[in-house]
Amino acid sequence: MTDFAYASRLKAVVLPALGLFLTALLPSCGTRTDAEGNATAEAAEAAAAKPAVVDTVALKREAMRRDSLKADSIVKASGQLPGSILPGKRIIAFYGNIRSKGMGILGREPKEQMLAKFRKVQKEWQAADPSIPVQPALHNVTITAQGSPGKDGKYRLMNSKATIEEVIKWARENNCILFLDVQVGWSDLESELPKLEQYLKSPDIHLGIDPEFALKTKKVKPNRKIGTYDAKDVNYAINFLARIVAENKLPPKVLIVHRFTQGMITNYKNIKLDPRVQVVMHMDGWGNPILKKDSYRDYIVKEPVQYTGFKLFYEYDPRPAPHHMMTPKEVLAELDPKPLYIQYQ
Structure with a gap:
């Protein structure tokens, strides 16, 4: 998971919970807190919806590693690749x-x-x-x-x-x-x-x-x-x-x-x-x-x-x-x- 995706998930989980906690402590501010809580949740959802940054170099390296493992298995079975x-x-x-x-x-x-x-x-x-x-x-x-x-x-x-x-x-x-x-x-x-x-x-x-x-x-x-x-x-x-x-x-x-x-x-x-x-x-x-x-x-x-x-x-x-x-x-x-x-x- 990238740092960006982790931060988004943290916002989505922690901030709404914090809003509920503050509502319990400060009932007189319930309307303002709910509004802020809803806004925060919407922002967190929007952030989470953004695509994570893709490390194409890492993906290519992993694909090559899998290809190499596959090639190794073929060699072990038949002695050489086709x-x-x-x-x-x-x-x-x-x-x-x-x-x-x-x-x-x-x-x-x-x-x-x-x-x-x-x-x-x-x-x-x-x-x-x-x-x-x-x-x-x-x-x-x-x-x-x-x-x-x-x-x-x-x-x-x-x-x-x-x-x-x-x-x-x-x-x-x-x-x-x-x-x-x-x-x-x-x-x-x-x-x-x-x-x-x-x-x-x-x-x-x-x-x-x-x-x-x-x-x-x-x-x-x-x-x-x-x-x-x-x-x-x-x-x-x-x-x-x-x-x-x-x-x-x-x-x-x-x-x-x-x-x-x-x-x-x-x-x-x-x-x-x-x-x-x-x-x-x-x-x-x-x-x-x-x-x-x-x-x-x-x-x-x-x-x-x-x-x-x-x-x-x-x-x-x-x-x-x-x-x-x-x-x-x-x-x-x-x-x-x-x-x-x-x-x-």
């Missing part, structure tokens, strides 16, 4: 930015050449592990860390609406899900993720967050130092996606969290999972396969969250010799647990 991608499929993704040749395979080659290569990779993975279907994905860096501060000094830039709509079209034409990736620079997830909400309301669009370019100190430009996220940042992203799933009655979202050093994620034990969001901790390092496998073991397996991912680099893994880009069979044979998200850059 429409979940993981662990029933292995996601194979091509990463980059369709407007940039330097960010990854997604934009490095002409569209049709890139898609032909991608289809070949999907077949390789399906042949390497026929037991689990391949789910193709495009992974587009949509909010990108920058070397210059920009007008607001945040060192990041969002793709244009036209670019986002184009990559959505690419994905849907090729039966892919789409990940929109975020590099916040000197900004933060609370400021950047709402910009993507209109797109994340679609069931086939998911999210990636990259702590490498999250510079909390505001003293170093992006790409000069490896950034970091704390569990509370990951939890914000999880809760943000969970709300979108609940409000729009969507299947669970997949959240990719990049990582290749100890410090990129802090307090991992405090990450709070939600059945409406499937979290992939993604080993994002490049180079010698031995070092990549060590990083996977030390930063992904030893600090488990939910599902695991592994990145392969067309340009940086094969050099210098004897380095090479691991094949699907090598990844599956040499990594435990076997990653369910594979990204090619």
